[in-house]
Amino acid sequence: MTIRILLADDQHLVRSALAALLELEDDFQVVATVSRGDEVVEAARASHPDVALLDIEMPGLDGLAAAAVLTSQVSSCRVAILTTFGRPGYLRRAMDAGALGFVVKDAPAEQLADAVRRVARGEHAVDPALAAATLTGGTSPLTPRERDVLASARSGSTVAEIADRLYLSAGTVRNYLSNAMAKTGARNRHEAVRIAETNGWI
Amino acid sequence: MTIRILLADDQHLVRSALAALLELEDDFQVVATVSRGDEVVEAARASHPDVALLDIEMPGLDGLAAAAVLTSQVSSCRVAILTTFGRPGYLRRAMDAGALGFVVKDAPAEQLADAVRRVARGEHAVDPALAAATLTGGTSPLTPRERDVLASARSGSTVAEIADRLYLSAGTVRNYLSNAMAKTGARNRHEAVRIAETNGWI
DNA sequence: AGATCGCCGTGACATTTGTCATGAGTAGTG
DNA sequence: CACTACTCATGACAAATGTCACGGCGATCT
Numbered sequence: 001m002t003i004r005i006l007l008a009d010d011q012h013l014v015r016s017a018l019a020a021l022l023e024l025e026d027d028f029q030v031v032a033t034v035s036r037g038d039e040v041v042e043a044a045r046a047s048h049p050d051v052a053l054l055d056i057e058m059p060g061l062d063g064l065a066a067a068a069v070l071t072s073q074v075s076s077c078r079v080a081i082l083t084t085f086g087r088p089g090y091l092r093r094a095m096d097a098g099a100l101g102f103v104v105k106d107a108p109a110e111q112l113a114d115a116v117r118r119v120a121r122g123e124h125a126v127d128p129a130l131a132a133a134t135l136t137g138g139t140s141p142l143t144p145r146e147r148d149v150l151a152s153a154r155s156g157s158t159v160a161e162i163a164d165r166l167y168l169s170a171g172t173v174r175n176y177l178s179n180a181m182a183k184t185g186a187r188n189r190h191e192a193v194r195i196a197e198t199n200g201w202i
Numbered sequence: 203m204t205i206r207i208l209l210a211d212d213q214h215l216v217r218s219a220l221a222a223l224l225e226l227e228d229d230f231q232v233v234a235t236v237s238r239g240d241e242v243v244e245a246a247r248a249s250h251p252d253v254a255l256l257d258i259e260m261p262g263l264d265g266l267a268a269a270a271v272l273t274s275q276v277s278s279c280r281v282a283i284l285t286t287f288g289r290p291g292y293l294r295r296a297m298d299a300g301a302l303g304f305v306v307k308d309a310p311a312e313q314l315a316d317a318v319r320r321v322a323r324g325e326h327a328v329d330p331a332l333a334a335a336t337l338t339g340g341t342s343p344l345t346p347r348e349r350d351v352l353a354s355a356r357s358g359s360t361v362a363e364i365a366d367r368l369y370l371s372a373g374t375v376r377n378y379l380s381n382a383m384a385k386t387g388a389r390n391r392h393e394a395v396r397i398a399e400t401n402g403w404i
Numbered sequence: 405a406g407a408t409c410g411c412c413g414t415g416a417c418a419t420t421t422g423t424c425a426t427g428a429g430t431a432g433t434g
Numbered sequence: 435c436a437c438t439a440c441t442c443a444t445g446a447c448a449a450a451t452g453t454c455a456c457g458g459c460g461a462t463c464t
Contacts, residue, residue, distance in 0.1 A: 010308070013284075013309055014219065017223040104215075105215045106214050106215065156389075156392035156393030169443060176441095178422055376453090377453090378411095380454090390420090390452080407462100407463085409460105409462085409463100410461085412458085413456100414455105414456085415456090416455090418451105420450080420452085424448105433436100434437085
């Protein structure tokens with residue numbers, strides 16, 4: 001029985017290459033490929049895939065959000081996340097979104113094939129090492145608002161700009177940033193951003 | 203006549219997938235794959251490829267540096283860069299390193315195949331739009347030292363740390379950062395880092 | 405030889421950032 | 435209900451950051 005696959009990745013070449021790789025397996029068939037998160041659901045409705053393989057970094061809608069929509073709206077399609085970064089917070093959010101599989105792009109090809117088959121059967125497929133890391137350091141210490149402020153501080157904005165953007169006072173923004181820095185153990189806001197990013201908290 | 207290809211990319215899955223994609227072409231043969239920049243030359247010596255397809259972001263030695271070594275030491279092997287980011291500075295540095303081809307991972311598969319064939323014949327293969335962008339905004343306004351300081355400021359280091367690392371006084375570091383900020387039009391060092399990164403200047 | 409440019413440094417200054425104490429309002433929990 | 439946690443705010447203070455003016459040194463170009 002062949003497994004019908006939907007592939008979502010924003011990089012054209014990677015998309016084609018992964019399709020070629022998957023098609024090498026006799027029981028796999030790539031029935032749809034999309035480049036944007038907000039095209040996933042429509043494509044899934046049209047092509048009835050068994051498994052959707054979603055990258056996280058995508059324009060329109062990120063893979064985690066797309067996974068959440070997909071699992072709730074197209075229940076016949078199981079979801080696996082395929083991403084560059086094995087960040088604990090990503091795995092947690094992927095599970096919360098209803099994804100069964102989680103594979104990093106650094107994994108060997110057999111592991112991807114294995115994960116797809118497991119997910120198609122409704123089983124979970126997660127790298128044990130990453131799962132362990134997620135259990136220990138995976139839960140974000142940040143409150144929702146701290147997360148917002150930190151996310152808004154990403155591209156080197158000043159306090160005033162962040163305050164404007166979030167309709168807060170400058171002092172409040174600095175307090176939140178200070179809290180976030182304390183919780184992440186960073187010595188300035190930018191280090192805090194980096195840490196939060198590598199953990200998948202923002 | 204088949205074209206022998208060496209493939210260098212740090213992500214295992216992407217490497218395998220690209221190999222699968224390239225093997226679909228009758229005249230391509232992937233003769234070696236490596237995951238680190240510092241393994242490129244050795245692999246090229248052992249497997250005599252016609253074309254080396256190098257990612258830029260790699261551990262050990264980045265693809266641009268590997269390209270430079272390769273073109274000087276294994277002259278029978280032409281070089282093409284295959285990277286996620288179409289940054290003007292990257293293209294410029296790739297050309298300086300002796301690469302003939304430059305393909306972004308967002309390009310369609312045919313473009314990659316076309317580029318490989320051109321490069322194998324000793325021709326250049328560069329996306330015209332990117333080439334134009336490089337001509338206008340490609341040259342870095344930063345002096346070598348400003349570049350060093352800015353690169354060292356990346357991960358949220360303080361002035362004192364940068365000064366220590368580069369054996370400079372704190373004042374000098376701040377002056378260089380100030381210059382870099384003025385030249386990039388940034389309002390703080392972290393914005394300057396971001397701008398320099400997206401342009402491939404660091 | 406003089407001009408120019410990059411490199412490295414100092415010192416002074418205004419601004420921004422990070423820390424801390426404090427408090428009011430709101431929501432959820434035992 | 436008391437307790438706790440989150441949100442938002444203010445004000446004051448120390449430290450870090452960014453700006454500016456200035457000077458000496460060496461290399462390069464004309």
